[in-house]
Amino acid sequence: MGKTGFLERLQNGGSIVVAEGYIFELERRGYLQAxxxxxxxxxxxxxxxRQLYEEFVHxxxxxxxxxxxxxHREKLRVVGRENxxxxxxxxxxxxxxxxxxxxDCLMAGNICNSAVFIHSDENTFxxxxxxxxxxxxxxxxxxxxxxxxxxxxxFAEAALALKCIQKYGQGLPSVITLSASAGDVLLDGYDTVxxxxxxxxxxxxxxxxxxxxxxxxxxxxxxxxxxxxxxPIAALPVVYTTSSEEPHxxxxxxxxxxxxxxxxxxxxxxxxxxxxxxxxxxxxxxxIQYVGLCCGNSSNMLRIVAExxxxxxxxxxxxxxxxxxxxxxxxxxxRKEFTEDLMAVKxxxx
Ligand SMILES: [Zn+2]
Numbered sequence: 001m002g003k004t005g006f007l008e009r010l011q012n013g014g015s016i017v018v019a020e021g022y023i024f025e026l027e028r029r030g031y032l033q034a035x036x037x038x039x040x041x042x043x044x045x046x047x048x049x050r051q052l053y054e055e056f057v058h059x060x061x062x063x064x065x066x067x068x069x070x071x072h073r074e075k076l077r078v079v080g081r082e083n084x085x086x087x088x089x090x091x092x093x094x095x096x097x098x099x100x101x102x103x104d105c106l107m108a109g110n111i112c113n114s115a116v117f118i119h120s121d122e123n124t125f126x127x128x129x130x131x132x133x134x135x136x137x138x139x140x141x142x143x144x145x146x147x148x149x150x151x152x153x154x155f156a157e158a159a160l161a162l163k164c165i166q167k168y169g170q171g172l173p174s175v176i177t178l179s180a181s182a183g184d185v186l187l188d189g190y191d192t193v194x195x196x197x198x199x200x201x202x203x204x205x206x207x208x209x210x211x212x213x214x215x216x217x218x219x220x221x222x223x224x225x226x227x228x229x230x231x232p233i234a235a236l237p238v239v240y241t242t243s244s245e246e247p248h249x250x251x252x253x254x255x256x257x258x259x260x261x262x263x264x265x266x267x268x269x270x271x272x273x274x275x276x277x278x279x280x281x282x283x284x285x286x287x288i289q290y291v292g293l294c295c296g297n298s299s300n301m302l303r304i305v306a307e308x309x310x311x312x313x314x315x316x317x318x319x320x321x322x323x324x325x326x327x328x329x330x331x332x333x334x335r336k337e338f339t340e341d342l343m344a345v346k347x348x349x350x
Contacts, residue, residue: 015288017062020065021298022052034263042071055299060302060307063100064099066096068111074115109138113150128160147175151211207234256268284309303319
């Protein structure tokens with residue numbers, strides 16, 4: 001693909017599959033702390049980050065998104081590691097570039113919600129710009145192919161991120177994604193669909209939604225965005241079952257207790273593979289060109305999206321084939337004792 005692959009692929013109406021969700025996946029594996037969600041793992045266990053980059057590419061990601069999400073000054077301040085900002089960003093980007101080059105993939109730098117920006121307080125704008133600037137400049141230096149600005153709950157912060165990519169990004173393309181709230185209005189009062197249109201008008205290469213909503217509550221909003229925007233649209237939902245009653249992963253509850261599931265018990269609301277299949281199919285039909293999964297992503301789920309977009313990644317070698325299962329599969333392939341008879345004799349009802 002090479003460095004121009006990003007625009008070329010999109011100009012031809014093609015698609016780009018992108019794995020996100022590193023933070024939650026590494027927390028699940030026991031190498032990242034829930035709460036701050038700072039990717040200290042980049043410095044403490046770099047081989048695991050490289051491995052996850054490789055794993056997601058194996059599962060169908062066309063992009064190695066550098067794990068610099070929340071590796072910004074404000075988040076590092078919270079965990080007392082501001083002095084590690086440069087090293088952490090460089091390490092994440094360097095490994096991402098290497099894995100991308102080894103696999104003919106693209107590599108993206110990543111900036112995100114600053115945890116500083118307050119739309120009603122202009123005094124927060126410059127500190128936010130500085131947060132974006134220092135991460136963008138390192139991403140440019142480490143040869144990112146494009147920059148992702150993601151998970152913005154305010155239009156104004158997303159617009160500032162885009163402006164910073166244009167100002168400090170040496171002409172690199174931009175993907176700007178908003179994190180839609182439970183309603184259709186962003187935290188600073190902008191309608192989410194209108195905000196996407198404004199970001200298009202401001203020069204974003206790709207615009208859309210990531211995080212926050214699961215497939216079922218993100219898709220209706222994507223349909224509206226698709227109607228008003230003419231640039232490629234991005235869609236990277238969380239892998240949790242949201243609904244009209246609980247439209248956002250902050251509003252999900254644990255089935256037994258009805259306590260809030262976010263963030264520690266979101267595992268109780270994971271999407272089924274079927275739901276991700278539906279998402280991949282519908283997103284493709286809708287013409288979503290930049291597609292992936294955010295929090296809750298895992299390789300077996302991303303592979304489904306990639307396959308629904310017509311890909312056959314290396315991991316497709318291991319895509320499910322339940323015909324080979326000794327009880328639920330092709331019964332002619334197994335001894336009867338292990339199929340109907342076993343279930344009948346034991347009174348088993350599976
Ligand atoms: Zn997310």
